[in-house]
Amino acid sequence: MSRIGKKPIAIPSGVKVALTGTTISVQGPKGNLSRVLTDQVNIAVEADKVLVQPMGNGTGTALQGLTRTLVANMVEGVTKGFERVLEINGVGYRAELKGEVLNLALGYSHPVEYPLPKGISAEVEKQTKITVKGIDKELVGATAAKIRSFREPEPYKGKGIKFAGERIVRKAGKTGKK
Template sequence: MSRVAKSPVKLPAGVQVSKTGGLLTVKGAKSAVVVNVPAKVEIEVQGDTVTVSAASVAADNMMAGTFRALLNNAVVGVSKGYEKKLNLVGVGYRAATAGKKLNLSLGFSHPIEYPIPEGITVETPTQTEIIVKGADKKMVGQVAADIRGFRPPEPYKGKGVRYSTEKVELKEAKKK
């Protein structure tokens, strides 16, 4: 059996798990996350722990481990939440939120309006900082990657949208 799937998922106070059909709903203080349950995985909810196991053969162990990790991400998401921080580096690069849209000025001839998906909140504490928050780890990462994709950091001056933890190695300019 998968080593990851062997360890049960502990549910913190205020988090509830319910299974209906092929869906597992994790509800917490912040929000609710729905996770698809594969047919090869069996789930047991006992009090404040959830145990994941493979349905039959050894090949299903991989799916059980993956599902256990996804379930743990959902539990952490509804209790604590996830966030990604982005920084804008460059002269005139700005970001502002207006309702359910993120307005970006990234040096193009036109401003970029990014529609914020449901379940995600985007904050701009300053004009050059963006904080993406949400309960779904995959969705938070995807929104941050989409925003970064508009202007990834370039290797010569380092201008662009980057993660706050990202280190950009600058290349040396061509010499004659």
């Protein structure tokens, strides 16, 4: 059995959790989230906590920890929200936010325009730091990964878009003949 799956999920004040069949809805101060969960786990919503129990010994035990983490991320998202910070390195590389469209100058012959998905907001600091925010952890991570994929950091000079705190393994360049 999963240690994480056994832990109850505390429901903070101001958050409402509703279960309809296999669909769970979480409503809080930052917004609403809903998700269809597997039917191989039993979810019990009590006054101040949510419990996740496996059904039988099949794949329910394997999905208990996953289901508990998904629900916990939904509760945390509607209360605090999630964010990922991206850093841009390189001469002439910059970002600009125009409404809901992120414009990136990444050394290509054309600017890269990325419309932000619904439910995601972004902030640009000093043209080289992008903060992606939202209540859905999965969508925030996928959006940040998509932005990073436009110009991944290269190992020689470290130019490109990287996550804050990400360590780029650097390579030595070619040496000249002597």
